[in-house]
Amino acid sequence: MDPHLLRTFVTVVHWRSFSAAAEELGYTQSAVSQQIAALEADLGLALLHRRPVRPTPAGERLLEHAGPLLLRHRAARADVLRAATGPIERLSVVASPLACTPAIARSLARERLAVTLRTAGRESVAEQIASGAADLGFVDGIAAPSDPLRLPDAGSPAGVGVAEEELVVVLPTGHPLSRRRGLALADLADALWLQAPAAVSVERLRELSGVGGFRVGFHYDGEDLRTVLNLAAAGHGLTLLPSSVTAGVPLSAPRVVHRVEMLHSPLAAGPAAAVAGRLG
Structure with missing residues (x-):
């Protein structure tokens, strides 16, 4: 066709x-x-x-x-053009909202060249790498330790794990559970939760806990992390975030982590290959 x-x-x-x-x-x-x-x-x-x-x-x-x-x-066309033009002088990076960890940011800074970083949804990251719209992609999500993320079949290579860290439950200011040493997700099923691109969805919470509930207390369609934290602090809903992002009560069960994976098509010698080599 x-x-x-x-x-x-x-x-x-x-x-x-x-x-x-x-x-x-x-x-x-x-x-x-x-x-x-x-x-x-x-x-x-x-x-x-x-x-x-x-x-x-x-x-x-x-x-x-x-x-x-x-x-x-589109991916085939981009791959042929990359092979014909040789190493790139600029680096285009796309990442889901919480995927650019401090280590990734430091690695990008080491190249000392023009780097463009844009934020996109997790599915869009995979699609942009497959189509050649970006040189490197980073996606984040929740998974069991060492388990790969479930990425869309967008024709892009499998992700390479580059970071895993503890998840914390972000509670409103002064919440009675804030002094706990750990919280089980199933015990929070009756609470209201934030629904936001930068946070875990309530559907994923139900899947992880194996129970129903997890009502949406507030819908936020933006990706600004400060806004997410302000909404949680004001009592509009709980959320789960990586421990490097904010303080919170560690998630004790289920045993899952915040995982970041790197995506890229075959790379010629250049800054994208250098970054991928350091992180991979």
């Missing part, structure tokens, strides 16, 4: 509109219609209902494969 036709198909499904897809892609509406017709002719199947615009059962199945296929196409 032609990846350009596949991209047009995905865009039409996303917008549920041929005209909106044409505007995003920079084509005419007629060109979009012709490309969808060409893709349907290639497969010998109708992929879209026209009024309203929505995928047929065959289109739904194709959509399941389209994302990974397009991502791998």
